[in-house]
Amino acid sequence: MASARSALLFEAGAGDRCLAVSLQSVLEVLEASVPSVAIRESILFYPLVETTHVLTLCLFLGMTSTWDLRLAGCALRSVPVSQVVNRLFPWAIAGFVVMVISGGMLFLSGPVRAADNPFFRVKMVMIVLAGINAFVFHRTVFRWVEEWDESDEIPGRARLAGILSLVLWAVVVICGRMQAYNWFD
Amino acid sequence: MILPVDLLPLFEWFEDTSVGVVIRESLWLFPVIECFHLLALAMIGGNILVVDLRLLGLGMRGQTAAALARSMHPWLVGGLAAMVATGVPMFLSEAIKCYYSPPFWYKMGFFVLALAFTFTVRKRFTAKALADRIPIQGKLIALVSLGLWFTVGFSGRWIAFY
Numbered sequence: 001m002a003s004a005r006s007a008l009l010f011e012a013g014a015g016d017r018c019l020a021v022s023l024q025s026v027l028e029v030l031e032a033s034v035p036s037v038a039i040r041e042s043i044l045f046y047p048l049v050e051t052t053h054v055l056t057l058c059l060f061l062g063m064t065s066t067w068d069l070r071l072a073g074c075a076l077r078s079v080p081v082s083q084v085v086n087r088l089f090p091w092a093i094a095g096f097v098v099m100v101i102s103g104g105m106l107f108l109s110g111p112v113r114a115a116d117n118p119f120f121r122v123k124m125v126m127i128v129l130a131g132i133n134a135f136v137f138h139r140t141v142f143r144w145v146e147e148w149d150e151s152d153e154i155p156g157r158a159r160l161a162g163i164l165s166l167v168l169w170a171v172v173v174i175c176g177r178m179q180a181y182n183w184f185d
Numbered sequence: 186m187i188l189p190v191d192l193l194p195l196f197e198w199f200e201d202t203s204v205g206v207v208i209r210e211s212l213w214l215f216p217v218i219e220c221f222h223l224l225a226l227a228m229i230g231g232n233i234l235v236v237d238l239r240l241l242g243l244g245m246r247g248q249t250a251a252a253l254a255r256s257m258h259p260w261l262v263g264g265l266a267a268m269v270a271t272g273v274p275m276f277l278s279e280a281i282k283c284y285y286s287p288p289f290w291y292k293m294g295f296f297v298l299a300l301a302f303t304f305t306v307r308k309r310f311t312a313k314a315l316a317d318r319i320p321i322q323g324k325l326i327a328l329v330s331l332g333l334w335f336t337v338g339f340s341g342r343w344i345a346f347y
Contacts, residue, residue, distance in 0.1 A: 051343070055335070084245065
């Protein structure tokens with residue numbers, strides 16, 4: 001098995017290997033950088049960044065899950081969908097910005113270990129998928145929201161987008177939490 | 186920690202409960218329970234934020250605070266139930282560590298305060314908040330609520346550090 005795998009690796013294009021090597025070296029350069037060391041070795045700053053990252057879940061995921069639940073038909077059914085989404089949108093964006101900045105700092109504190117962790121990789125893929133789901137929702141069914149804004153019948157596509165979003169972000173949270181354990185070090 | 190009674194024997198008993206032992210001896214049980222604790226955190230945090238933002242005249246201004254609080258209430262109660270259902274087993278698995286952890290005691294103290302405030306003062310106010318404009322005491326209630334719950338969450342995270 002191992003030899004088959006290494007043979008496969010060997011046969012992979014030289015370009016692929018260069019890319020892999022250069023990504024690894026970028027991570028190593030990042031890991032040796034002053035901000036990375038500073039965050040990693042700080043006594044108070046690291047836990048503060050981590051706490052910010054966790055508690056901002058309430059702002060970011062709290063807002064998105066509120067409208068996801070509305071789309072799924074599980075909450076705020078008397079409120080037009082467009083109002084739930086539009087009024088909470090700036091708060092979700094604010095939460096997302098804080099999430100990305102604090103998450104970026106956490107990543108920067110140990111990029112090699114993070115990038116090596118399967119949970120981190122799955123988390124990043126899930127964030128991209130959640131982003132695609134949100135983009136498609138806004139570009140399609142949410143464009144003609146006036147037609148179904150106040151009806152009891154939420155279009156299947158909108159309902160699906162809400163449920164998908166809830167599931168994808170839940171997986172993001174789970175992977176994010178699991179990543180902190182040293183199971184793959 | 187200055188307490189009127191010595192609670193250490195009680196915490197030792199917590200630590201020895203079968204639930205505590207099973208979680209402590211498992212590699213993945215604690216992390217899995219913690220994940221659901223976090224998901225429930227996002228839910229109740231968002232829930233409280235939506236209503237408190239409305240009390241501050243922000244966010245979902247098209248609805249009255251009373252309507253929002255009423256429709257969010259089942260999710261708040263459900264989220265809190267999930268929080269407790271996941272928090273208690275995690276506590277049982279490390280009760281003695283919690284006993285010596287200042288953030289744990291802060292968290293419990295503020296949790297009791299936040300619960301009491303949410304289901305008395307805040308609930309009574311939001312039930313009658315049918316007007317578009319919220320009087321100043323409503324804004325104060327929102328700020329106190331946000332402050333109390335933030336402290337619960339913040340000190341909760343710090344149980345892992347101290």
